[in-house]
Amino acid sequence: MLKNKNTPQTLMLSAAVGLLSLGLSLQASADQYSDAAKKWVDNEFQPSTLTKEQQLKEMAWYTEAAKPFRGMEINVVSETLATHEYESNTLAKAFTEITGIKVTHNLIQEGDVIEKLQTQMQSGRNIYDAYVNDSDLIGTHFRYGKVVPISDMIKGDAKDVTSPTLDLDDFIGLEFTTAPDGKVYQLPDQQFANLYWFRADWFERDDLKKKFKDIYGYELGVPVNWSAYEDIAEFFSDKVKTIDGKRVYGHMDYGKKDPSLGWRFTDAWFSMAGEGDKGLPNGLPVDEWGIRVEDCHPVGSSVTRGGAVNGPAAVYATRKYKEWLEKYAPPEAQGMTFSEAGPVPAQGNVAQQIFWYTAFTSSMTKDGLPVVNEDGTPKWRMAPSPHGPYWEKGMKLGYQDVGSWTFMKSTPEKRRLAAWLYAQFTTSKTVSLKKTLVGLTPIRESDINSEAMTEAAPKLGGLVEFYRSPARVQWSPTGTNVPDYPKLAQLWWQYISQVTSGEKTPQQALDGLAEAQDNIMMRLERANVMATCGPKLNEPRDASYWLNQPGAPKPKLENEKPKGETVPYQELLKSWEEAEKS
Amino acid sequence: MTHSKRRGFGITFYILLLLLPIYWLLNMSFKTNQEILSSLTLWPQNFTFHNYAVIFTDPSWYDGYINSMIYVSINVVITLLVSLPAAYAFSRYKFVGDKHLFFWLLSNRMAPPAVFLLPFFQLYSSIGLFDTHIAVALAHCLFNVPLAVWILEGFISGVPREYDEMAYIDGYSFPRFFIKIFIPMIRSGIGVSAFFAFMFSWVELLLARTLTSVDAQPIGAIMTRTVGASGIDWGVLAAAGVLTIIPGLLVVWFVRNHVATGFALGRV
Numbered sequence: 001m002l003k004n005k006n007t008p009q010t011l012m013l014s015a016a017v018g019l020l021s022l023g024l025s026l027q028a029s030a031d032q033y034s035d036a037a038k039k040w041v042d043n044e045f046q047p048s049t050l051t052k053e054q055q056l057k058e059m060a061w062y063t064e065a066a067k068p069f070r071g072m073e074i075n076v077v078s079e080t081l082a083t084h085e086y087e088s089n090t091l092a093k094a095f096t097e098i099t100g101i102k103v104t105h106n107l108i109q110e111g112d113v114i115e116k117l118q119t120q121m122q123s124g125r126n127i128y129d130a131y132v133n134d135s136d137l138i139g140t141h142f143r144y145g146k147v148v149p150i151s152d153m154i155k156g157d158a159k160d161v162t163s164p165t166l167d168l169d170d171f172i173g174l175e176f177t178t179a180p181d182g183k184v185y186q187l188p189d190q191q192f193a194n195l196y197w198f199r200a201d202w203f204e205r206d207d208l209k210k211k212f213k214d215i216y217g218y219e220l221g222v223p224v225n226w227s228a229y230e231d232i233a234e235f236f237s238d239k240v241k242t243i244d245g246k247r248v249y250g251h252m253d254y255g256k257k258d259p260s261l262g263w264r265f266t267d268a269w270f271s272m273a274g275e276g277d278k279g280l281p282n283g284l285p286v287d288e289w290g291i292r293v294e295d296c297h298p299v300g301s302s303v304t305r306g307g308a309v310n311g312p313a314a315v316y317a318t319r320k321y322k323e324w325l326e327k328y329a330p331p332e333a334q335g336m337t338f339s340e341a342g343p344v345p346a347q348g349n350v351a352q353q354i355f356w357y358t359a360f361t362s363s364m365t366k367d368g369l370p371v372v373n374e375d376g377t378p379k380w381r382m383a384p385s386p387h388g389p390y391w392e393k394g395m396k397l398g399y400q401d402v403g404s405w406t407f408m409k410s411t412p413e414k415r416r417l418a419a420w421l422y423a424q425f426t427t428s429k430t431v432s433l434k435k436t437l438v439g440l441t442p443i444r445e446s447d448i449n450s451e452a453m454t455e456a457a458p459k460l461g462g463l464v465e466f467y468r469s470p471a472r473v474q475w476s477p478t479g480t481n482v483p484d485y486p487k488l489a490q491l492w493w494q495y496i497s498q499v500t501s502g503e504k505t506p507q508q509a510l511d512g513l514a515e516a517q518d519n520i521m522m523r524l525e526r527a528n529v530m531a532t533c534g535p536k537l538n539e540p541r542d543a544s545y546w547l548n549q550p551g552a553p554k555p556k557l558e559n560e561k562p563k564g565e566t567v568p569y570q571e572l573l574k575s576w577e578e579a580e581k582s
Numbered sequence: 583m584t585h586s587k588r589r590g591f592g593i594t595f596y597i598l599l600l601l602l603p604i605y606w607l608l609n610m611s612f613k614t615n616q617e618i619l620s621s622l623t624l625w626p627q628n629f630t631f632h633n634y635a636v637i638f639t640d641p642s643w644y645d646g647y648i649n650s651m652i653y654v655s656i657n658v659v660i661t662l663l664v665s666l667p668a669a670y671a672f673s674r675y676k677f678v679g680d681k682h683l684f685f686w687l688l689s690n691r692m693a694p695p696a697v698f699l700l701p702f703f704q705l706y707s708s709i710g711l712f713d714t715h716i717a718v719a720l721a722h723c724l725f726n727v728p729l730a731v732w733i734l735e736g737f738i739s740g741v742p743r744e745y746d747e748m749a750y751i752d753g754y755s756f757p758r759f760f761i762k763i764f765i766p767m768i769r770s771g772i773g774v775s776a777f778f779a780f781m782f783s784w785v786e787l788l789l790a791r792t793l794t795s796v797d798a799q800p801i802g803a804i805m806t807r808t809v810g811a812s813g814i815d816w817g818v819l820a821a822a823g824v825l826t827i828i829p830g831l832l833v834v835w836f837v838r839n840h841v842a843t844g845f846a847l848g849r850v
Contacts, residue, residue, distance in 0.1 A: 104796050106799070108806050108807055110810075112791070123700070339809060359810075
């Protein structure tokens with residue numbers, strides 16, 4: 001009885017305590033997000049181009065916008081790169097604490113990312129809620145119609161979850177993710193370029209400079225054209241041979257039969273040689289893949305259809321690739337893949353490399369390397385790549401990789417929008433300068449011009465100078481002419497390797513490549529799988545017809561080795577500025 | 583005496599030769615990337631545990647091992663549960679088409695896993711099994727069950743039918759007979775089947791990778807992240823490799839006697 005009597009009271013009391021504590025915890029949870037934001041802004045997201053107040057305000061917007069998505073778990077994926085590791089380990093955690101959306105940022109090899117993306121495109125089933133996918137696939141995405149353009153999202157269903165401080169115009173790579181229909185398909189997340197790399201310390205040595213001038217009749221410096229590059233390669237490999245008792249080489253490359261062999265060709269080799277037409281970011285109507293488009297429809301890549309992939313410029317470039325690899329590179333280079341060849345210049349016996357990814361910057365500035373001075377500054381510099389004899393002003397001069405957030409139509413809307421929030425977060429001004437300093441893959445104009453980048457510049461061998469120069473627009477990813485990047489890219493290494501092995505001449509191998517490319521495009525045309533701008537192949541006609549038309553495909557030059565031209569590095573920095581005016 | 587000495591030397595040399603790649607992997611896993619890339623060293627000059635620390639401190643790394651172990655264990659259990667009764671039936675009973683069915687079962691193993699990729703992906707994602715451990719375990723059963731049935735059928739046929747009959751006369755119910763008397767008699771066969779199921783499932787990557795994205799991602803898929811646009815992280819890759827050998831090593835250690843008997847009985 002007594003017990004019974006007490007029960008309601010106890011109940012009431014415990015209910016009251018419970019309610020109170022619930023109230024307290026609600027109170028606490030209202031603040032938990034802003035506390036987290038403050039913690040991250042104070043301890044991690046410094047330096048930034050924003051003031052702390054602005055940063056906190058931006059973060060507060062994320063907390064608010066994420067309310068409807070709180071408690072969700074989303075999965076995004078990207079390739080492995082210092083920048084993405086930072087996102088996966090740090091930014092994903094910060095985002096989860098600031099917004100309450102649990103995000104898993106998965107890292108896998110780039111090939112696997114593409115495989116998952118293709119599986120999702122073909123099956124229509126959601127695997128990841130967002131992908132960081134190279135903008136090289138822009139031609140693929142806008143044709144297949146499986147990707148939600150971010151410009152549509154911003155105006156449409158993601159209107160309320162698009163950050164007012166996103167500032168799209170600040171992104172330097174936006175042009176590369178914009179399709180001919182004017183829509184922006186992807187949001188750039190990291191980018192790095194392919195530049196010329198050389199040992200600035202050796203190029204400054206008086207004995208070497210004199211010797212070079214005696215032999216070749218002009219100054220040793222950063223090569224402007226391939227003739228000079230070839231001379232310098234020969235100079236170091238055959239004339240100098242040893243520096244400080246160590247065998248040195250004037251060229252580095254790789255030649256193993258491996259998918260990565262295709263990259264160096266589809267990325268930049270032909271564009272540097274001058275295979276395509278004028279036009280930035282990519283040549284029109286013929287791009288550096290040798291694919292001609294008419295009114296956004298690819299019409300062929302063989303010369304007989306108006307393309308240029310087996311034209312004289314491409315053949316010349318392929319011949320030079322093989323010749324230099326055999327004559328001037330270290331002998332083991334022929335058996336190497338991209339990843340094996342990449343770290344070789346850091347070992348200190350390579351004088352120059354025509355084609356070097358700036359993604360290697362941080363691994364080449366590590367203390368204790370033979371290419372790094374005592375004070376931590378590099379002995380090497382990066383500079384614009386030299387161009388081949390077919391190249392003309394107004395053409396692209398190299399490759400830039402632009403990893404960009406990509407959203408699929410087959411992802412459930414709510415998950416896609418939550419992932420869109422995360423994508424904006426990883427590129428927001430609050431975090432992006434810090435991310436750039438960690439991964440050295442700048443995406444925002446404001447970061448590049450920041451004081452923090454000026455301070456970091458001396459240790460980065462020219463990276464900051466390059467990205468500040470307007471010349472950077474000459475470095476661009478694969479463009480919109482390529483209708484199906486995964487299907488076409490995989491052809492290249494198989495045909496190029498026939499050249500490295502000596503099985504076929506460059507002309508024969510490239511004829512094979514052109515035919516294979518056209519066959520794939522023909523199949524795409526027949527299958528009619530593309531939503532817009534699908535291939536419509538030209539009827540083959542005599543090659544001379546196309547070669548006599550202006551622009552690409554260009555007829556064979558009488559003299560493919562004009563006089564070598566070089567410039568001192570300091571003057572070159574100036575030329576980057578001049579590129580703006582031209 | 584000299585003869586056996588010479589033979590001892592030969593075997594030692596042979597074993598050393600076999601162990602060389604594994605030693606090299608182990609050696610690399612204790613080196614820094616800089617050392618791996620810069621010169622040829624027979625043992626680590628700057629000994630480091632850094633590569634292992636990367637794996638053990640990052641959940642997205644060690645979860646891969648846990649995921650792999652989970653689906654491999656599930657797979658081994660399912661394989662044995664399914665193939666023991668099947669093998670018994672094939673061995674003891676005659677039914678229409680038994681020979682053909684038995685052969686058909688085995689022919690499943692002859693198809694390369696790659697052909698099942700997309701159908702399995704479609705199937706699993708439509709029934710909500712995508713990215714779960716059970717999905718991978720079931721997919722691997724397609725290859726492991728036939729092999730296990732085939733191995734076990736051999737062992738079971740080696741047990742005279744009279745045992746079954748005697749147990750029946752002694753009043754054992756069938757389940758009791760099967761568990762108490764029969765299974766202990768084909769222990770070695772079960773050990774061998776479990777071993778092969780484990781081995782296949784542990785190293786299979788294609789299906790495991792395609793059927794998962796995050797929650798059940800196998801270690802093999804996670805290892806690919808050491809390959810990036812700025813080169814390969816050789817040290818961590820080697821450490822991850824060493825760690826994948828260990829579970830296999832343990833399993834072999836535990837079933838080594840059974841495997842030896844299994845081999846001796848000739849079915850494998």
